[in-house]
Amino acid sequence: MANFSCVTEFLLLGFSSLGELQFVLFVVFLCFYLIILSRNITIISVICLDHSLHTPMYFFICVLSTSETFTIVILPKMLINLFSILRTLSFMSCDSEMFFFFVFAVTNSLHLGVMGYDRYGCQSLHYPILMSWRVCEHLAVTCIVSGFLISLLGTTLVFSLPFCGSNKVKHYFCDISPVIYLAYTEAYINEPVIFICGVLGLVPLIFICISYEFIVSTILKISSAEGKQKAFSPCASHLIVVIVHYGCASFVYPRPSAKYTSGKDRLVTVTYSIITPLLNPMVYSLRNKDIQLAIQKMIGKTGFSVKTL
Template sequence: FIDFPRKMIPSNFTMVTEFLLLGFSKLQELQLVLFAVFFCLYIIILCGNITIVTVILLENNLHTPMYFFLGVLSVSETCYTFVILPKTLLNLLSMLRAISFISCAIQMFLFLSFAINNCLLLGVMGYDRYAAICQPLRYPILMNWRTCRLLAATCGVSGSLISMIGTTLVFILPFCNCNKINHYFCDISPLIHIACGDTYLNEMIIFICGVLVLVVPLICVCVSYGFIVSTILKIPSTEGKQKAFSTCASHLTVVIVHYGCASFVYLRPSSKVTSDKDQLVTVIYTVITPLLNPMVYSLRNRDVQAAIWKVISRGKFSHKIL
């Protein structure tokens, strides 16, 4: 634990044992409406991601690196929303929105772990598209199954380690009497906002981790797509260009929304300011992005569409036999 100077901590300092989540408390008259909206979105997210994972597992045509990473991303996003949304739904129906100190730390750790894992996976998926389009002859070697599993495991382990650093840097801070979090879950900025003492060093380390997690993978994605666009433009046939672009459009859409919103919240010089705008942006990358992933990849991807119908048809056929 950091030994903060006594002058920075009030004399009537009381150890905080629980926090109150104030997110959406200003919209008392819309609590039931928000509950219905979030509940419906959560069910769609679960159904969409479970469908994608199931289809990828059952359909041999989708046993490729691209869909392997898509399946891992779907599992990660399912866990990612499970960490936040059930508690949020419960709070929308309750007047007392308390969460214990330990539960808050666990929620932050798990949320950051899966969020960072998603960021890194999107970067790996960008490299996979680069290898498939720009290095087609070497693709089986570059993205063999051992490499794919190693990359997925590295993303997961890295997410957990970086999350542990960020969570520790927040919860070693003293919380002096104030326990009201202006957010709907335990996130970094709102908690640092109510902490006592000097938080500058903690914020700087967290900011550097944010740059590593968001900017570095984003640069890799941008470089990959620079080579991809250059290669696609050299394809002589219009049909070939459209097919190549279609395989990248879904991934690029998710990347723009996820990195854009996460960067707005975490890549700022100071975490001292929290606002309703922050909560709105946070909703986009904690709810809309996990919803966007299955919707985009299923609606825009013909292979996934065909696989879904094939699995459904196979299920109907089996049901008739029984």
């Protein structure tokens, strides 16, 4: 290690190999970024301002929309880098970017698990007791604190490694796998713990599966086909998001850095860090009749009239 100088900054290669296509990517990702922010801000504002939406289900949707603003951690810098010649990021900035990204991302994953429990509660006659406001607040705080602690543990382990070789990160932000790949060590002590951190992010999937096992068993007891469809329809959107989110996350994180492949990881990361937050507001909220009516009421107060979304 004496023959190498310690890394003080990282060079984000991102999509630099695509040449002139970077301008096209800039336009596409900028549109995605504006859509993600506008949709989530709309949902948060509508739920907060309309008292008829002050129920546990919409409370969780509001928290989910808040956690999905993690795109503000990575997308602005990525957009700048698509036009920059110098794509450097200081050591501390890389640490901070990774930490805040995973605070939002892990909180989002945990929150999806809580929403699975909420969907199970919807099938129960004891729903007002299972999902009281006190329970909702405790669950939301637990998700946030757990996301903070898991992210703190993961980033501390990553940046305690020696970085004394290459500083070229083959990614568009400081993600765990491409950064560990640059560490001047085999990381045989740290990697198992980081692997456990990745697995912890998948723990909510277990609770989701258990919740849906109870949900399905409850729905099967309904005699009419129409009743079964009506009972399961609120769960369909949640299942779609869960499959996409955890499918991509399980491909990237719970594995050793030796199996890191930059090209595939960039593609999969774009899916869950940009495409999923882009689709979630539409899947969860904007197709919801109550939220549509609430948006119409808000726009109506401004003097404009709109058709049903």
